Amino acid sequence: MENTHYISSEVLSLEQLAEIISQNKSLALSEEAKVNIQKCRDYLDKKMASNDKPIYGINTGFGSLCNVKISNENLSQLQENLVKSHACGTGDEVPAEIVKIMLLLKIQSLSYGHSGVQLITVERLVDFYNNDILPVIYTQGSLGASGDLAPLAHLSLPLLGEGEVNFEGSKVHSSQVLKKFNWEPIVLQSKEGLALLNGTQFMSSYGCYILMKAAKYSYFADVIGAVSLEGFDGRIEPFNELIHMVRPHKGQIVTARRMNELLEGSQIIAQHKEHVQDPYAFRCMPQVHGASKDTIDYVKKVFKTEINSVTDNPNIFIEEDVIISGGNFHGQPLALTLDFLAIALAELGSISERRTYQLISGLRGLPAFLVDNPGLNSGFMIPQYTAASIASQNKQLATPASVDSIVSSNGQEDHVSMGANAATKCLKVMENLERILAIELMNASQAISFRKPLQSSEFIESFLKSYREDVPLVKEDRILHYDIENSVAFLNSFMVELED
Numbered sequence: 138m139e140n141t142h143y144i145s146s147e148v149l150s151l152e153q154l155a156e157i158i159s160q161n162k163s164l165a166l167s168e169e170a171k172v173n174i175q176k177c178r179d180y181l182d183k184k185m186a187s188n189d190k191p192i193y194g195i196n197t198g199f200g201s202l203c204n205v206k207i208s209n210e211n212l213s214q215l216q217e218n219l220v221k222s223h224a225c226g227t228g229d230e231v232p233a234e235i236v237k238i239m240l241l242l243k244i245q246s247l248s249y250g251h252s253g254v255q256l257i258t259v260e261r262l263v264d265f266y267n268n269d270i271l272p273v274i275y276t277q278g279s280l281g282a283s284g285d286l287a288p289l290a291h292l293s294l295p296l297l298g299e300g301e302v303n304f305e306g307s308k309v310h311s312s313q314v315l316k317k318f319n320w321e322p323i324v325l326q327s328k329e330g331l332a333l334l335n336g337t338q339f340m341s342s343y344g345c346y347i348l349m350k351a352a353k354y355s356y357f358a359d360v361i362g363a364v365s366l367e368g369f370d371g372r373i374e375p376f377n378e379l380i381h382m383v384r385p386h387k388g389q390i391v392t393a394r395r396m397n398e399l400l401e402g403s404q405i406i407a408q409h410k411e412h413v414q415d416p417y418a419f420r421c422m423p424q425v426h427g428a429s430k431d432t433i434d435y436v437k438k439v440f441k442t443e444i445n446s447v448t449d450n451p452n453i454f455i456e457e458d459v460i461i462s463g464g465n466f467h468g469q470p471l472a473l474t475l476d477f478l479a480i481a482l483a484e485l486g487s488i489s490e491r492r493t494y495q496l497i498s499g500l501r502g503l504p505a506f507l508v509d510n511p512g513l514n515s516g517f518m519i520p521q522y523t524a525a526s527i528a529s530q531n532k533q534l535a536t537p538a539s540v541d542s543i544v545s546s547n548g549q550e551d552h553v554s555m556g557a558n559a560a561t562k563c564l565k566v567m568e569n570l571e572r573i574l575a576i577e578l579m580n581a582s583q584a585i586s587f588r589k590p591l592q593s594s595e596f597i598e599s600f601l602k603s604y605r606e607d608v609p610l611v612k613e614d615r616i617l618h619y620d621i622e623n624s625v626a627f628l629n630s631f632m633v634e635l636e637d
Contacts, residue, residue, distance in 0.1 A: 143167040144248045148445050151437055155349050157241070163267045164241065166248060166259065173250025174259055180455045181253040185327055193451055193462040195328045216330030217297060223290035223334055224300065226275030231288065233271050233303060238342035239292055240266040242444055251447045251454065252332040258323050261296055270314055273301040280545060281468035281556030284448065285339030293333040298322035335449035340471040343560035344440045347567050351433050351482060354570055355426070357628055358485045359392060360600065361578045362422050363399040365492040367593045368584025370501045373406050375420040388430030393423040403594040418491035425488045432481035436474045443471060468556030472539035475559035479566045483531035486573040490528040493521050496580045507583045514614045517580050520621065524576040527569045534562045575624035579608065586610055
């Protein structure tokens with residue numbers, strides 16, 4: 138089927154993930170995935186029938202209860218109890234877009250045949266995905282080690298006919314949806330609850346979602362920065378390739394090249410300049426934006442590895458005839474990179490706010506606060522306050538979560554990643570960056586209007602013409618809250634592809 142993505146052992150890239158989501162593709166298990174899942178389940182059933190030794194999470198309790206042996210007749214109840222008891226999430230609901238990615242990534246991880254789940258369990262998760270049956274999951278409750286236990290428990294509850302789902306615009310009990318589709322609740326077999334709950338899919342899904350937006354807003358930081366440079370009557374020399382070839386960081390080179398492309402043919406950039414230099418917020422865009430680009434690239438590599446991994450515990454290896462309890466659920470790689478990504482995004486917002494500040498300062502022939510009749514009109518005085526407030530909040534949110542750890546489960550889980558907290562606050566930083574850049578665009582587009590009759594480049598003029606359809610020039614004071622919201626909506630309406 139043309140609009141179907143087949144889950145297989147082939148490497149899933151972030152670009153493919155973005156395409157699956159944006160094109161609303163259906164999921165299906167490949168024959169390879171079905172065979173891998175079934176072979177692993179058959180192996181585990183035979184192992185349990187012939188082996189009475191304790192195997193963690195399969196016939197034992199969990200966490201610090203790992204030494205408590207569970208009788209064979211209670212193994213199904215053990216797994217069901219695990220899912221129910223771990224559904225302790227609270228706080229805000231996880232956005233629907235991220236829940237959808239969580240389903241996809243959990244299916245992907247279980248499909249490799251190292252987790253011991255039933256085929257019907259994975260197929261039901263595929264059904265949830267394809268029918269937009271999205272479990273209600275909460276943002277708080279995961280320590281990011283032992284996996285994202287609480288969020289993944291809420292993801293798994295509907296398999297049992299428990300918990301709530303968002304379906305066809307309403308929040309309903311999952312039993313109602315199972316009844317609608319004539320589905321029986323899944324009866325979990327040995328290890329299945331642990332396979333579902335252990336894993337990093339909450340952290341991973343947040344990271345993937347943020348990375349999709351980060352690529353887009355990294356691009357917009359360059360575009361809006363170029364508009365600001367034109368409005369400020371800035372110089373082109375800092376983007377000369379020669380400078381960047383003697384300090385050849387990839388992101389720096391890409392940013393400088395893009396600035397030259399964005400400004401090609403501009404009358405404003407070509408006109409004679411009275412000033413010799415621009416402030417750092419303009420002159421150092423290649424260095425600052427470029428460093429954030431390089432961070433995004435690094436984080437993408439880590440997440441690409443993670444979403445193509447098995448992250449539950451224990452892991453089953455059929456060929457080697459072993460079941461090994463380890464720690465692939467530990468979110469440390471994600472926690473560190475989510476913290477790094479939050480810092481990189483916060484910096485894009487920080488330098489953006491500084492450009493906004495320069496534009497309203499009455500410099501280089503621009504009127505104070507970018508409005509006629511300053512005094513009677515406050516013009517763009519207060520949007521800069523808003524941007525400064527948001528940029529400051531981002532600095533607070535950029536404090537790393539990954540350096541924290543709290544002992545849990547009676548000391549058995551004595552070092553945790555706090556990657557889930559890193560994930561949720563990184564998303565907040567990303568949303569804040571959208572608003573800061575939207576405010577810069579408001580100011581930059583107003584500033585550049587004072588350079589007429591000189592024209593900017595064809596691209597920038599076309600970009601601003603589209604923007605003006607949503608946000609008109611400010612002639613006299615009006616409620617600028619609506620302009621900010623419309624500017625955010627304008628930026629969100631653009632599709633920018635992830636670069637491989």
